[in-house]
Amino acid sequence: MPDSVFQQAEHAVPEDELAAWLRLMQTPGVGAETARRLLGHFGLPHQVFSTDVPALRQVVGERIAHALLGAPDGERQALIERSLLWSAQAGNHIVTLADAAYPAALLQIPDPPVMLYIKGRIDLLSQASIAVVGSRNATAQGVANAGAFSAALSHAGFAIVSGMALGIDAAAHEGGLQGHGSTIAVIGTGIDLVYPARNRTLAHRIAEQGCIVSEYALGVPAIAGNFPRRNRIISGLARGVLVVEAALQSGSLITARMAAEQGRDTFAIPGSIHSPLAKGCHQLIKQGAKLVESAQDILEELQYADVPQAAAIGKIASDSTPPAETGSVLHAMGFDAVDADTLAMRCQMDMTALHAELLMLELDGRIEMLPGGSYRRID
Template sequence: MNEQAEWRDWLTVLRTPGLGPMGLRERLCAAEGRIGQVLAQLHRHASSLDSDAQAWLRQPDEARLAADLDWLAQPGHRLLCCTDADFPPQLEGIPQPPAALFVSGDASLLLRPQLAIVGARSASAAGKSTARAFARQLAQAGFVVTSGLADGIDGAAHEAALEAGQPTIAVIGTGPDLVYPRKHRALSAQVETHGALVSEFLPGMTARADHFPRRNRIIAGLSLGTLVVEAGLQSGSLITARLAAEQGREVFAIPGSIHNPLARGCHRLIRDGARLVESAPEMIEALVPAVQALGAELAQRLERLPVANAGHDRPAMGGWRDDPEYRRLLEVLGYDPAPLDELVERTGQSAAVLSSMLLMLELEGCVEGLPGGRYQRLPGI
């Protein structure tokens, strides 16, 4: 099957009313991942589907499918399917994992270690400033900042990561061809150019209230941890935090004044077990075990990827070669195993910063993590 025909089969199935991601995944499993077989089975057993699904399969909207295919044909656009080798493994264990994602930008970023930063749309100036500070430090430490492109905390986090010269991922609640809110049209374009826009929703789908909890589960699922900066008691950010906790991910919250209604959601999270944090290094240090656990699987997947992905090169992680701090770390590491605390003494860097740097070197195949929290430079590097 040629690529265009396969895309058309995927889009036809994704647009089949009532199927849903779990129904599609079950059918893909039975068909050994072949979408053409799934579509053929749907046609054969159409009588078991509802009337809307039968009508669609009998006579698909060709104009709509043509528009979908036009979107996919544009440079940097990708339909990332759960059957693809580079589909993010972090999403496989979440409730109702998506069957496919529409990505505009660098899809390989979804395999990088991510931290979600979320919070109130009506955030205070202080809250947005805090979000910016955390996003900047986390991005500079090697994490991809992931959020939802919403007004307030989300937008501030994306902007700060970009200002730091680092990529950021925006998971959106509309089709990949739309921008919500409209005021973030310029920001959306920057994220697309220097990071990735990600959507579970088909092109042309406008914002709906039920889209945002679905979007939030993907934000939480992609990320090793979720930081809530400001949130009221009814904030959607609390949904993201709850989903992150249910998925076994770390939840962090920043405390605030007892007189600030936007601090109450954070205080509730802290009472419920979220980590109270006051600085980005605290978060990085807390996530070292999760980063190490994910690193090996991410490295294996990165090695299987082609150099170019849908018109976008893989992230230039090899840029560390021009960074004197990374070169110095490799020099002091040498070829004998060394524990993290010894590297702290040799370099003068904090454990949190070193853990992030070592992760990037491990993903690049330059360093190997060993039992007992030790690291070793690989031969030939």
């Protein structure tokens, strides 16, 4: 939506105006598309509520017109008041389409969120950023790649945008926190909730050092349909989207498709032809995504040379070793060739037990030993 539709304010929205925005979005039948249509036709929310039913009816129909001019019920009024109290707390922000702090990048996408709930460093939303996404059920190497690429890009000055899911998203945020670019988590629930619960500690660190963003009202639980929808914000905030690992039906491909539709660059890390989690990346590369082997490939594609030693920083990703991870040997092995020492570290096993496990897997025809003593999964 062009930013000329709304005249952005110079300062944060006063409480009475913010209450009107909250009331608009809590009106039964009014979603983001309807709200944008009303705002484009009548102006700011208080002007919508000052309009009569006949005029409103021409834009939204009879039922919604009457709902707009009726007072919010007790539950909705309580939510409005709770939201105002939340936004008044240190580090919390509610930003509207008419606010100067609204991210300029999102004004250029077809369906910008009407409101954003933000916890943490709001300045990151106007900073150059890269989205890093991928599978929740990532391999050990995929997790390592996500963390290393994200750390390198963050050191180069990019904020790392992801969705705070398990697997690649969590690793991307961890990597982003290592550099001064930091990280932005776009979530699919109300901002007062943490989902999944296993990422609670990570969420607290992001709120302190980066920022968390949601378009959903306080208290909105994890609803399946909300997560694909939030992907347009992940890609919309970023100059490009990097897909680390993805199956053919992965939600990460939705983010990549939205990035292409929004005019953003798409990047993908290739993997083994035997890995299901590489097939989505390979499909993206066939469709025109840039194949990348290091963070430097991304920096060069974006012609980003603002930070000295960016070339050296970019080499971090290609030489990384996955963090220690307890789990089956096959899971820790992934689909790339790996040596026994690395496997022992990933599985936290002693070498005697590991070699016994490797022998059984080799006899079962599930792995093979390569020249040089490395192993590769073949099942």
